[in-house]
Amino acid sequence: MSSDSSTNQQWGGRFAEPTDAFVQRFTASVDFDQRMFRQDIAGSKAHAKMLAKVGVLTEEECDQIHQGLTQIEGEIERGEFAWSVELEDVHMNIEARLTQLIGITGKKLHTGRSRNDQVATDIRLYLRDEIDNIEQELQRLQTGLLDLAEREAETIMPGFTHLQTAQPVTFGHHLLAWFEMLTRDADRLRDCRKRLNQSPLGAAALAGTSYPIDRAYSAELLGFSKPTENSLDSVSDRDFAIEFCAFSSLLLTHLSRASEELVLWTSAQFDFIELPDRFCTGSSIMPQKKNPDVPELVRGKTGRINGHLIALLTLMKSQPLAYNKDNQEDKEPLFDAIDTVKDCLRAFADMIPAIRSKKDSMYEAAKRGYATATDLADYLVCKGLPFRDAHEVVGRSVAFALEKNVDLSELTLEQLQQFSDIISEDVFDVLTLEGSVAARNHFGGTAPEQVKLAVKRAREALA
Ligand code: ARG
Numbered sequence: 001m002s003s004d005s006s007t008n009q010q011w012g013g014r015f016a017e018p019t020d021a022f023v024q025r026f027t028a029s030v031d032f033d034q035r036m037f038r039q040d041i042a043g044s045k046a047h048a049k050m051l052a053k054v055g056v057l058t059e060e061e062c063d064q065i066h067q068g069l070t071q072i073e074g075e076i077e078r079g080e081f082a083w084s085v086e087l088e089d090v091h092m093n094i095e096a097r098l099t100q101l102i103g104i105t106g107k108k109l110h111t112g113r114s115r116n117d118q119v120a121t122d123i124r125l126y127l128r129d130e131i132d133n134i135e136q137e138l139q140r141l142q143t144g145l146l147d148l149a150e151r152e153a154e155t156i157m158p159g160f161t162h163l164q165t166a167q168p169v170t171f172g173h174h175l176l177a178w179f180e181m182l183t184r185d186a187d188r189l190r191d192c193r194k195r196l197n198q199s200p201l202g203a204a205a206l207a208g209t210s211y212p213i214d215r216a217y218s219a220e221l222l223g224f225s226k227p228t229e230n231s232l233d234s235v236s237d238r239d240f241a242i243e244f245c246a247f248s249s250l251l252l253t254h255l256s257r258a259s260e261e262l263v264l265w266t267s268a269q270f271d272f273i274e275l276p277d278r279f280c281t282g283s284s285i286m287p288q289k290k291n292p293d294v295p296e297l298v299r300g301k302t303g304r305i306n307g308h309l310i311a312l313l314t315l316m317k318s319q320p321l322a323y324n325k326d327n328q329e330d331k332e333p334l335f336d337a338i339d340t341v342k343d344c345l346r347a348f349a350d351m352i353p354a355i356r357s358k359k360d361s362m363y364e365a366a367k368r369g370y371a372t373a374t375d376l377a378d379y380l381v382c383k384g385l386p387f388r389d390a391h392e393v394v395g396r397s398v399a400f401a402l403e404k405n406v407d408l409s410e411l412t413l414e415q416l417q418q419f420s421d422i423i424s425e426d427v428f429d430v431l432t433l434e435g436s437v438a439a440r441n442h443f444g445g446t447a448p449e450q451v452k453l454a455v456k457r458a459r460e461a462l463a
Helices: 021-027 030-053 059-077 090-108 115-151 171-196 215-221 231-236 239-266 293-316 325-354 359-368 373-382 387-404 413-417 427-431 433-439 448-462
Strands: 156-161 164-170
Touching: 030 059, 030 090, 030 115, 030 215, 030 325, 059 090, 090 115, 115 171, 115 231, 115 239, 115 325, 115 448, 156 171, 156 359, 156 433, 164 171, 164 359, 164 433, 171 239, 171 448, 239 293, 239 325, 293 325, 359 433, 373 387, 373 427, 373 433, 427 433, 433 448
Parallel strands: none
Antiparallel strands: 156 164
8 A cells, every 4th residue: 555654545645734634533433433344345345346347346346345345344253354544434443454454446446336326335335225124123022022012911000091000901911012112113114214215326425426337237236126226415415314313313212111111020118020130130239129120220221312313404404516525534433323222122121021920919900900990980881871970989889998998899789789779689780891892892902802813914924
């Protein structure tokens, strides 16, 4: 590699003095963009192949470039590659090494391209690969939820509004609510992938290139659905990264809601579930403690992801066309969002199948909360009482039961009849928790039968 020590190797000609050492560090991205080395190499190989196809490179030159790049990929994988801050970013590090390895042909690789379309291509490829990994992990979590929901289809627990006991529900039904949230997240993820999967290669610096390039060919080689339409837009917008972070924010919002419930449910006050010890930690001072750290951390990481979304939105806002160096700031938030989402999904996918429900405790809690009060009202309505009057009768019955410290189902028929003489023996069918959930037997309802049907439908949709 020829180099003039007084100027930068990559844009030497115009400059009269070398880059300030601080500016070099300040403007470099190699510390964090080197993780895209595989995509950078794949993009370069496709570009070289396209250049050979249109006759800008010879076949031998293209082969040489491919061999050199393959060698570099090996060096990086084995940890033998010497990354250099002076070479600023992953793109120039690899290109410089290529020229060192294969000489003058290495310098021809950058024909008809710019780092601007190169980096836009690399990020899209990188994110696309990670989206595929994330989709799989999301599916693993969803499958675990379905298995658990099926096992817990008959388990009765209190359903809440305002975190006050409202009506009995089945635990399986509750878990399927989480499942639905994740189904929409998975949809959003696939949608994001679809939009980002277009090739910016060939947009060059901003205006395209005067070489007779074949953009559709390089797009196809890289598995993109097509080349992007507009060169200015191609090199500048990072909306796909923003979209991914928006997906991540919603996913983490959902996981944090589930986390919050897991934390509540493992507390002595609720005592609904048991998380296995391997997902919990103890306290260094309080020997009795078993803390649900994993869901707590997932809940906490939501803030970090929301921060990344706002960072990228703010980064993009007001940027004039086309590429601006601001865009180098896209990577750290995006990469951290990817890493965080993968970790949180993994934590959940591992943890969910290991949850053990404490059925007696859930049942007792549902009973304590007068969860079948609405069922009593519905019963009275069926017997001809207007709903508002029924509400009043039940309210007084609950007050009476509260005073006696018993559940509605534990009142005697005579006691219930004080509040309405249309109540008869069959009232006890609806006052039980089992009767209450079984009665909600329609599409989307909490009845065990419906939970099993919903699991079946969901399995078919997932497959
Ligand atoms: N490291 C840069 C980035 O991440 C690559 C593109 C630089 N292009 C430029 N004209 N300075 O955005």
